[in-house]
Amino acid sequence: MTHILESGYAFWNPIVWIIVFIVVLIVVYFFRRRGQKEYKKDTDQTRIFLCGGEVPEAGERHIRVGNIYWGFFETLKEYYKQILRPHTGIINDYVLWFVAITAVSALVLLIAGLAK
Amino acid sequence: MEHMPLNFPFLAAALLAAVSFYIMIFKKNLIKLIMGIAMMSSAVNLFLVALGYRAGGNAPIYTDVPEGPMVLPVPQALTLTSIVINVAVLALMLTMVMQIYRHTGSLDSEKSRKLKG
Amino acid sequence: MAALITQAPILIIAIPLVAAFLTPLIGMASKKARNALVIVSLVFVAFLVFALARDVVINGIHVYTLGATSPGQTIPTGFMVPVRIILEIDAMSAFFSIIWSIVSLAAAIYSLSHIANETGQTRFYTLLLLMVTGGFGMMFTGDLFNLFVFLEIASISGGALIAFRTRFGDTQEGGFKYIVVSAIAGLMVLFATGILYGQYNSLNIAILAQAIQYTTLDQIALALLLIAFAMKTGMVPLHLWFPDAYSVAPASITGMLVITSHACMYAAFRVCFTLYGAVIDAPVVGWILIAFGLLTMFIGVTMAVFQKDVMRFMSYHAISQLGYMWLGVGVGLAVLGNPGLLATYGRDAMSGGIFHILNHAMYKPLLFFTGGALFHLTGTRDLAKMGGLAHKMKWTTILYIIGTLSISGIPPLNGFSSKILIYESVYQFNPIFTVIGIIVSILTLASFTKAFHSAFMGAELPEYKGVKGVPRSMIVGMVILAAGIIFITLFPAQIVNWILHPAADALIDRGAYINAVTGVIP
Numbered sequence: 001m002t003h004i005l006e007s008g009y010a011f012w013n014p015i016v017w018i019i020v021f022i023v024v025l026i027v028v029y030f031f032r033r034r035g036q037k038e039y040k041k042d043t044d045q046t047r048i049f050l051c052g053g054e055v056p057e058a059g060e061r062h063i064r065v066g067n068i069y070w071g072f073f074e075t076l077k078e079y080y081k082q083i084l085r086p087h088t089g090i091i092n093d094y095v096l097w098f099v100a101i102t103a104v105s106a107l108v109l110l111i112a113g114l115a116k
Numbered sequence: 117m118e119h120m121p122l123n124f125p126f127l128a129a130a131l132l133a134a135v136s137f138y139i140m141i142f143k144k145n146l147i148k149l150i151m152g153i154a155m156m157s158s159a160v161n162l163f164l165v166a167l168g169y170r171a172g173g174n175a176p177i178y179t180d181v182p183e184g185p186m187v188l189p190v191p192q193a194l195t196l197t198s199i200v201i202n203v204a205v206l207a208l209m210l211t212m213v214m215q216i217y218r219h220t221g222s223l224d225s226e227k228s229r230k231l232k233g
Numbered sequence: 234m235a236a237l238i239t240q241a242p243i244l245i246i247a248i249p250l251v252a253a254f255l256t257p258l259i260g261m262a263s264k265k266a267r268n269a270l271v272i273v274s275l276v277f278v279a280f281l282v283f284a285l286a287r288d289v290v291i292n293g294i295h296v297y298t299l300g301a302t303s304p305g306q307t308i309p310t311g312f313m314v315p316v317r318i319i320l321e322i323d324a325m326s327a328f329f330s331i332i333w334s335i336v337s338l339a340a341a342i343y344s345l346s347h348i349a350n351e352t353g354q355t356r357f358y359t360l361l362l363l364m365v366t367g368g369f370g371m372m373f374t375g376d377l378f379n380l381f382v383f384l385e386i387a388s389i390s391g392g393a394l395i396a397f398r399t400r401f402g403d404t405q406e407g408g409f410k411y412i413v414v415s416a417i418a419g420l421m422v423l424f425a426t427g428i429l430y431g432q433y434n435s436l437n438i439a440i441l442a443q444a445i446q447y448t449t450l451d452q453i454a455l456a457l458l459l460i461a462f463a464m465k466t467g468m469v470p471l472h473l474w475f476p477d478a479y480s481v482a483p484a485s486i487t488g489m490l491v492i493t494s495h496a497c498m499y500a501a502f503r504v505c506f507t508l509y510g511a512v513i514d515a516p517v518v519g520w521i522l523i524a525f526g527l528l529t530m531f532i533g534v535t536m537a538v539f540q541k542d543v544m545r546f547m548s549y550h551a552i553s554q555l556g557y558m559w560l561g562v563g564v565g566l567a568v569l570g571n572p573g574l575l576a577t578y579g580r581d582a583m584s585g586g587i588f589h590i591l592n593h594a595m596y597k598p599l600l601f602f603t604g605g606a607l608f609h610l611t612g613t614r615d616l617a618k619m620g621g622l623a624h625k626m627k628w629t630t631i632l633y634i635i636g637t638l639s640i641s642g643i644p645p646l647n648g649f650s651s652k653i654l655i656y657e658s659v660y661q662f663n664p665i666f667t668v669i670g671i672i673v674s675i676l677t678l679a680s681f682t683k684a685f686h687s688a689f690m691g692a693e694l695p696e697y698k699g700v701k702g703v704p705r706s707m708i709v710g711m712v713i714l715a716a717g718i719i720f721i722t723l724f725p726a727q728i729v730n731w732i733l734h735p736a737a738d739a740l741i742d743r744g745a746y747i748n749a750v751t752g753v754i755p
Binding site for chain 2: 378381382385388389392393396399401402403405406407408409412413415416417419420423424426427430431436476477480481539540545
């Protein structure tokens with residue numbers, strides 16, 4: 001029984017991928033072993049360096065979720081303004097969408113049925 | 117039901133359904149929304165019972181049955197099950213609205229929401 | 234053993250039901266006995282499900298007639314049509330029941346610690362077992378009205394479980410929205426069932442599939458059924474209730490609710506492919522599903538990047554991944570009438586969509602469970618208040634990483650296998666679909682990285698210095714799902730050949746489904 005997943009154009013074999021990944025990991029390990037021997041954990045070498053200034057404490061230097069991907073959201077501000085408009089949280093709107101989509105689908109099916 | 121004549125029960129069911137959708141879409145009070153769902157379930161139950169009716173039919177019980185056609189018993193069984201299920205759903209919805217009122221102090225679907233976006 | 238497998242369909246539905254009624258009685262006596270009852274019944278059901286699924290794949294469709302002298306006797310002597318309630322399990326139902334049994338077992342084990350500090354735990358487990366019954370009933374049933382009944386059972390218990398923690402206000406709101414949406418969907422399903430019954434005088438799916446002609450009323454019934462079930466699965470633009478309900482529930486229940494959405498998707502497939510299969514306007518309905526699938530994928534993920542509440546963020550991802558399944562199966566449905574294209578890429582697209590259901594059922598509850606572990610540890614779902622939690626929850630971090638790589642379709646994990654099947658086959662239908670799918674994958678990975686940084690990375694925050702680690706039963710629940718992920722990662726081809734191709738073929742070929750009930754030898 002082969003492990004190969006056929007999908008038309010390509011095939012996918014996870015065992016081969018994992019073997020290649022392990023080989024690459026071994027190569028990386030050997031690179032790392034040839035590195036600097038003077039590295040010691042838990043000394044001044046591992047202290048955080050922020051442009052030489054004072055390092056704020058953990059609660060303040062952790063980037064919170066509202067600030068991550070600021071550029072992405074700033075660029076797509078218009079899109080998000082439009083897409084957040086239907087997400088009101090009012091349950092009446094939920095029922096309205098259901099009735100609208102059912103009516104539209106029924107119309108599409110009826111017209112397609114007539115056209116056949 | 118090959119040619120759908122405009123029987124009163126089917127018209128009434130369609131009217132009830134339309135009114136209940138109107139209530140569910142346009143009324144902001146949560147209790148009215150629940151009434152709309154109750155009316156919708158009545159519409160569907162009426163539709164199901166009306167499906168089984170045969171003109172001049174008798175109750176579908178074999179003991180001492182007079183001559184003539186019988187109405188179909190299966191839609192009546194469906195309706196009974198549907199009534200019971202909708203009672204449970206209504207009870208649950210009313211409980212949740214009670215708790216929403218306890219927490220937010222409002223029965224308006226717009227003012228009592230905390231989750232949006 | 235053979236007798237057990239013959240009786241398995243009704244046992245799988247009856248055992249959780251009986252256990253649900255026994256739980257309050259035993260819960261009055263001892264808590265440990267009640268927990269043991271829940272876990273043992275779910276383990277036994279899982280064993281039965283696997284045995285039954287294996288038998289269905291090897292020997293063909295299983296039929297169980299309730300109340301007949303023998304389970305296979307669908308039509309009583311002297312009758313022309315079946316009159317009893319019939320459970321019919323083909324490869325598609327068996328597939329869904331496998332994932333439901335695994336996820337409900339993992340969710341029950343997870344709940345042992347997650348709700349350990351709540352009151353009313355006995356009622357929680359009762360409702361959980363009732364929800365399990367409802368799910369299995371939806372997957373095994375052979376007629377439309379039982380589909381409605383079990384749909385309502387699963388919805389009512391699901392809604393009550395969402396609103397379980399009554400001390401929070403938003404759980405009540407989420408539960409209310411879930412119940413209203415489920416009530417409307419259920420009533421529309423019943424309405425459509427009434428329409429079909431009035432025309433063809435039968436409720437049995439197989440008999441209806443044989444007798445159906447595509448009248449105007451049938452088209453209206455198809456629209457009602459399809460959109461009602463699609464609303465329950467969270468298809469955009471009917472998805473607005475989905476994050477509200479799924480974000481506030483206890484995490485184990487959210488995992489199970491995801492599979493309930495899958496069961497509603499199963500019902501939609503049953504309606505489109507089997508019930509209406511002979512007469513359906515396949516290209517039109519297929520394109521409707523494709524259009525909604527693409528919209529769902531894209532809007533789901535762009536809304537997800539935006540969220541700051543961890544469970545809400547994951548529910549938007551659930552919506553977006555469900556779009557992949559609609560896309561794959563929609564492409565298969567669109568080419569259903571064309572045997573050449575069906576063999577070239579239609580069947581692969583359907584297998585990809587169904588494979589994605591399996592993968593989603595493994596990694597999505599896992600991700601919800603990690604979100605629940607975050608909530609359990611910090612007491613909040615807001616990502617802005619969390620940070621540096623990888624120091625305290627090492628196992629959860631690793632499982633979260635496995636879930637993230639899986640949902641984004643990163644090789645070698647299982648998400649990649651199903652996504653490449655979908656991409657390759659959908660590309661031959663229209664290349665733009667693959668492009669949109671890849672963009673959605675990229676945004677998925679981006680948003681999960683964002684949540685990973687907010688919650689797990691960074692130095693330890695002072696407010697979380699004293700918290701204890703994640704309880705062991707929650708880790709066990711998550712590891713069960715992660716083991717499933719690793720298993721599917723290593724053996725995708727076997728799973729496709731043994732489970733998915735039979736499932737896709739069961740949808741494409743409705744003759745076997747009908748013949749199993751009407752008794753004609755296939």
